[in-house]
Amino acid sequence: MFALSDDAIPDSDLNRSRKRGIPQNIMNLLRPNIASMNGYVPGYQPPDIAAWIKLNTNENPYPPSPKVVEAILAEIGSDGASLRTYPSASSQKLREAAGELYGFDPSWIIMANGSDEVLNNLIRACAGEGQDVGYVHPSYSYYSTLAEIQGAAVCTYGLSDSFKIEAFPEYYHGKIFFLTTPNSPLGFAFPLEYIEELARNCGGLLVIDEAYADFADHNALQLVKKYENVVVTRTFSKSYALAGMRLGLAIARPEIIAALDKIRDHYNLDRLAQAACVAALKDQSYFQESCRRIIETREWFTRELTAIGYGVIPSQANFVFASPPDRNGLRVYNGLYERKILVRLLSDPLLAHGLRISIGTREEMETTLATLKEIG
Numbered sequence: 001m002f003a004l005s006d007d008a009i010p011d012s013d014l015n016r017s018r019k020r021g022i023p024q025n026i027m028n029l030l031r032p033n034i035a036s037m038n039g040y041v042p043g044y045q046p047p048d049i050a051a052w053i054k055l056n057t058n059e060n061p062y063p064p065s066p067k068v069v070e071a072i073l074a075e076i077g078s079d080g081a082s083l084r085t086y087p088s089a090s091s092q093k094l095r096e097a098a099g100e101l102y103g104f105d106p107s108w109i110i111m112a113n114g115s116d117e118v119l120n121n122l123i124r125a126c127a128g129e130g131q132d133v134g135y136v137h138p139s140y141s142y143y144s145t146l147a148e149i150q151g152a153a154v155c156t157y158g159l160s161d162s163f164k165i166e167a168f169p170e171y172y173h174g175k176i177f178f179l180t181t182p183n184s185p186l187g188f189a190f191p192l193e194y195i196e197e198l199a200r201n202c203g204g205l206l207v208i209d210e211a212y213a214d215f216a217d218h219n220a221l222q223l224v225k226k227y228e229n230v231v232v233t234r235t236f237s238k239s240y241a242l243a244g245m246r247l248g249l250a251i252a253r254p255e256i257i258a259a260l261d262k263i264r265d266h267y268n269l270d271r272l273a274q275a276a277c278v279a280a281l282k283d284q285s286y287f288q289e290s291c292r293r294i295i296e297t298r299e300w301f302t303r304e305l306t307a308i309g310y311g312v313i314p315s316q317a318n319f320v321f322a323s324p325p326d327r328n329g330l331r332v333y334n335g336l337y338e339r340k341i342l343v344r345l346l347s348d349p350l351l352a353h354g355l356r357i358s359i360g361t362r363e364e365m366e367t368t369l370a371t372l373k374e375i376g
């Protein structure tokens, strides 16, 4: 069995508490906040990935559109000659395709090497040393890492039982506030009226991280046009099945986009990612069918888990947060791990009663369900 130690739980962010021992003379070369920080621990990617049912990082179980593969191959060509030259610095074609899809002029859109890149640049653009960066706990802990790199001060806000932000101030005076909706790891989405209220009461930038919005029944894109401090970020990693290509974007008013444009690496998206992105955006029928299947499987899996006594938070994302009847997440994590099913156990003691389980194919979820029944 697996003991509760860093190495025994490769996919747990218990690892995060591990401080690297740095000799003093090297420490002195570093900014103090960099020397003292822990660094983000991404979800585990097992080397023998094909041997696992991998439900720990919310990847898409279906491949991207065949048009994406065609576009990448066409971009490489027979001899790879196109790779000699730099890609488009402005990612103009991608911004046009995304703008058309979402109903925005391309000047309102910036492309990113994964949405992580644009989250980073938003902090760099807005929050200086010692200034406040806020986010909801639990959500995406990478915000905290990014703030630490910048030397900004992090303030987290808890959630009430009805999924409202506890102690959100009447007026938020920080520089930037991240709202993950649908939330990860819990899967619920904040209602639009509630998000709008936050936008009005936020003195800094309100960054709405919509990594999972394509699996939800609403999104906050319209608020970008209504409130000048609202930014929406999206990723191609989950709904478009392109985690390996590193593609994301942000939508905001042109002045904010122009500021972000100054900060990013000028060739932040490589040629193959750019080709893949345009092809993915243009094949909406494939995309919608892929999302539909995942949502259908999510609803089925939720019903089945509930029937065997699990507590499941109704999800608007491509994962569920589920707790077994004995509320022992670690026990079930270990049981699944032994049978080569990888899910996410979170280090926060408040979340130790459950697991975040990505939605795979229907077949994978049937196997997972049968295994959960076996584990008991």
Ligand SMILES: *Cc1c(COP(=O)(O)O)cnc(C)c1O
Residues within 6 Å of the ligand: 113, 114, 115, 116, 117, 140, 180, 184, 209, 211, 234, 235, 236, 237, 243, 246, 247, 248
């Ligand atoms: C996956 C995820 C991201 C990162 O997306 P990338 O485009 O792969 O960098 C950002 N925010 C949340 C909430 C996520 O779950």
